[in-house]
Amino acid sequence: MTITKRLAAAVTGLLAIGLLSVPVIAAAPAQAQRLPQDRPVTPPNVYFPVSGKNVHDLKNSGKRPGTEIKARCGNRVRASHPGIAVVTSSPASGPxxxxxxxxxxxxxTWYGYMKKATVTSGQLVQAGQVIGRVGQEGKAQFCSLYFAVRGNTGTNVNPSKWLNRTVGKPVNTTSMFDSWGIVVASLNTLGASHTKNDRKYPTYDVRTPQQVALLNSYSADVVGLQEFQQPQRDLFLATAAGTFGIYPDDATLADPSSPFVSGNYHPTENSIIWRNSTMELLDEDFIRVPYFEGYRNMPVVLLRERVTGRTAWFINVHNPASGVGYGDQTSHRAEAIAIERAKVIELRATGRPVFVTGDFNDRKPAFCGLTAGMLTITPDSIPSVSCAPPPSLGIDWIFTAGQARFTRYARDWRPKDLQLTDHPIVWARAHIAD
Known part of the structure; x- marks a missing residue:
């Protein structure tokens, strides 16, 4: 049985036992000073489920599990957290x-009384994504959203208290799609050649063992590494002592006729590593993108999550920077983004999700180039046909396309504070669906 069918059966069962029954409306208590609906939020953190002005949670759960959130009919209803949508109906909550x-x-979480649902059963949904419009369906006495929550123990939770406690914070579970997920990260390691005579950053032999410890502290499962020069690679693998697999691997690098090595200068600089205890390599590939005065091959791997057996493609890239002695690289970055986008589309045709990590040396152009047409999302963005970047933009990114979502995300500057690199580590807990 698929996840979607099991979800539909579970939701139907909850309807049967009256989870979404609607008794007489009780008087609403006084609002708290700081309202959840007024808090700024970015995915994958928890959203207040109704957007717009004059939105008021009546906080009238008690005899029934849900609360009514009064709002204008037609206001957007947003998913409070990521997950899979199941669309159904009930006499109380409407069609x-x-x-x-x-x-x-x-x-x-449940969303009732809506005049319209804009998602379909089985659709993967991001936190904050619009899933419908406020209405007056079912037993609604006025324009409102009926909102109910079942917690991690399978019991009803006071929805108003849950919203007050969680809106703007990480979702209070790291289980999604029957999986605890994997930690995906991107880290520019700061090439050894850049710190030979640098007064600010230690040399690679000091930084690299600490970078191994850093990645272990995050329990990173898959990491895209940039500026990963040969001396760093050698020391990293020696320090990690078999913890991680890597592509390009030793056999690839030792074969001068290998497509990855042929015509590819500094072939180790862009590598993908994975934790051998949690991930397994199934296939490998590469893409060729412009870089300064030539082209570089960027690694692509197909990995299997050992616990679930689910698979995903991973691409790691480093697009050229301007102002470092090679002139304006804007056109080369645009060409690189087009190549990377095309590869995502190609790999999505296999039916598997795709993750892209990297130092793109671009903010909005990189984001828009890869997310346009709802091709990909970042952990902190909502699917968009055009371009809807998150409030905070960096040059280091994680993107995903297809059946995967996130429950945790951070752009963490601790590695720079520790003088391990001049970049943040960008990491997310990702969950691959069937």
């Missing part, structure tokens, strides 16, 4: 009842 399920038996 467009949506459940967003993380994992069966764990956090699930």
């Amino acid at each position: 467009n009842l949506v459940a967003i399920v993380t994992t069966i038996g764990r956090l699930t």
Whole structure:
């Protein structure tokens, strides 16, 4: 049975036991000073489920599990957290009842009374993504959203208290799609050649062992590494002592006729590593992108998550920077983004999700180039046909296309504070669906 069918059965069962029944409305208590609907939020953190002005949570759960959130009919209804949508109906909540399920038996939220649902059953949804419009369906007495929450123990949770406690914070579960997920990261390691005579950053032999410890402290499962020069690679692998697999691997680098090595200067600089205890290599590939005065091959691997058996493609890139002695590289970066986008489309045709990590040396152009047409999202963005970047933009990114979502995300500057590199580590807990 697929995840979607199991979710539909679970939601139907909850309807049968009256989870979404609607009694007489009680008087709303006084609002707290700081309202959840007024808090700034970016994905994958928890959203207040209704957007717009004059939105008011009546906080009238008690005899029934849900609360009514009064708002204008037609206001956008947003998923409070990521998950899989299940669209159903009930006499009480109307014909467009949506459940967003993380994992069966764990956090699930319901959205009723809606005049319209804009998602379909089985659709993967990002936190903050529009899933419908406020209406007056079912037993609604006025324009409002009926909102209910089941927690991680499978029991009803006071939805108003849950919103007050969680809006703007990470979702209170790291289980999604029946998986605890994997930690995906991108790290520019700061090439050894850049710190030979640098007064600010230690040499690579000091930094590299600490970078291994750093990645272990994050329990990183898959990492795209940039500026990973040969001496750094050698010391990293010796320090890690078999913890990580890597591509390009030793056999590839030792073969001068290998397509990855042929015509590719400094072939180690862009590498993908994976934790051998959690991930398994199935296939390898590369893309060729412009870089300063020539082209570089960037690694692509297909990995299997050992616990779930689910697979995904991973691409790691480093696009050329301007102002470092090679002139304006804007056109080369645009060409690189086009090549990288085309590769994502090609790999998505296999039916598997795709992750892209890297130092793109671009903010909005990189984001828009890869997310346009809802091809990909970042952990902190919402799917968009055109371009809807998050409030904070860096040059180091994680993108995903297809059946994967995130429950945690950070652009963490601790590595720079520790003088391990001049970049942040960008990491996310990713969950691959069936």
